[in-house]
Amino acid sequence: MSQLLYEGKAKKMFTTDDPNVLRVVYKNDATAFNGKKKAVFPGKGKLNNAICTRIFHVLQGKGIPTHFIDKISETEQLVKAVDIIPIEVVVRNVVAGSLAKRFGLDEGVRLGRTIIEFYYKSDELGDPMINDDHAQAIGLATEKDLAEIRSLAARVNTILQDLFSEAGILLVDFKIEFGRLKTTGDIVLADEISPDSCRLWDRKTHEKLDKDVFRRNIADLPETYEKLLNRLEGVK
Ligand code: UDP
Numbered sequence: 001m002s003q004l005l006y007e008g009k010a011k012k013m014f015t016t017d018d019p020n021v022l023r024v025v026y027k028n029d030a031t032a033f034n035g036k037k038k039a040v041f042p043g044k045g046k047l048n049n050a051i052c053t054r055i056f057h058v059l060q061g062k063g064i065p066t067h068f069i070d071k072i073s074e075t076e077q078l079v080k081a082v083d084i085i086p087i088e089v090v091v092r093n094v095v096a097g098s099l100a101k102r103f104g105l106d107e108g109v110r111l112g113r114t115i116i117e118f119y120y121k122s123d124e125l126g127d128p129m130i131n132d133d134h135a136q137a138i139g140l141a142t143e144k145d146l147a148e149i150r151s152l153a154a155r156v157n158t159i160l161q162d163l164f165s166e167a168g169i170l171l172v173d174f175k176i177e178f179g180r181l182k183t184t185g186d187i188v189l190a191d192e193i194s195p196d197s198c199r200l201w202d203r204k205t206h207e208k209l210d211k212d213v214f215r216r217n218i219a220d221l222p223e224t225y226e227k228l229l230n231r232l233e234g235v236k
Helices: 044-061 097-103 133-136 144-166 221-233
Strands: 004-007 011-014 021-026 029-032 038-039 069-071 076-080 082-083 087-094 110-120 169-181 189-190 199-204
Touching: 021 044, 044 069, 044 076, 044 144, 044 221, 069 221, 076 169, 082 189, 110 133, 133 144, 144 169, 144 189
Parallel strands: none
Antiparallel strands: 004 011, 011 021, 021 076, 029 038, 069 076, 082 169, 087 110, 087 169, 169 189, 169 199
């Protein structure tokens, strides 16, 4: 028996016969601006599942612990059950989005160093930005957990910068989430990494290959995600 555990904006999670394994189904829905803008794009779920699978394979191959087990159909994955740590970890290499707004910076300027930001994962509160003190004081994670999360986030950034660079793509910024394995409590990379949660620009033209094409009405979303998948598939 498979039961719906949770339905998010872009994915559904189902139980499996094994309590330590869940089935993720990628939906065709796209949302932006905290759910205020919505649309359905046939083919999106399939594309994000393929892109995310490719990315998690590369990360696992480089020793990053993740929840990913296997892609089992065009739109489904099996993943290890985790308790999600309610912190959205944003990693930035180039100025864009909320960073540009908050500090009055021009989009596209390369940062002098990588920035790692934490946001408290709460749709109700609009994901407020927090620092390590907040995270520890309100009991989201310990100092040791945060050190591990920062170190993993930085390693993921380096690996993905290389992967995308080989595909002629600039990794501007991205959001990742971590969870604690139900079995051991170990911290692993969880959720998804896809063009829904990354900013990816063509290195030469700065053409956007991510969800900003939907947020800003720039181009067709499935066509854009297909282009990204083809570029990633070209990397050996
Ligand atoms: N991001 C995300 N989910 C969120 C907020 C941000 O996946 O709830 C990603 C976003 O796609 C981008 C990066 O995190 O790649 C940084 O986003 P930013 O803070 O600039 O926010 P935005 O202005 O895009 O909402």
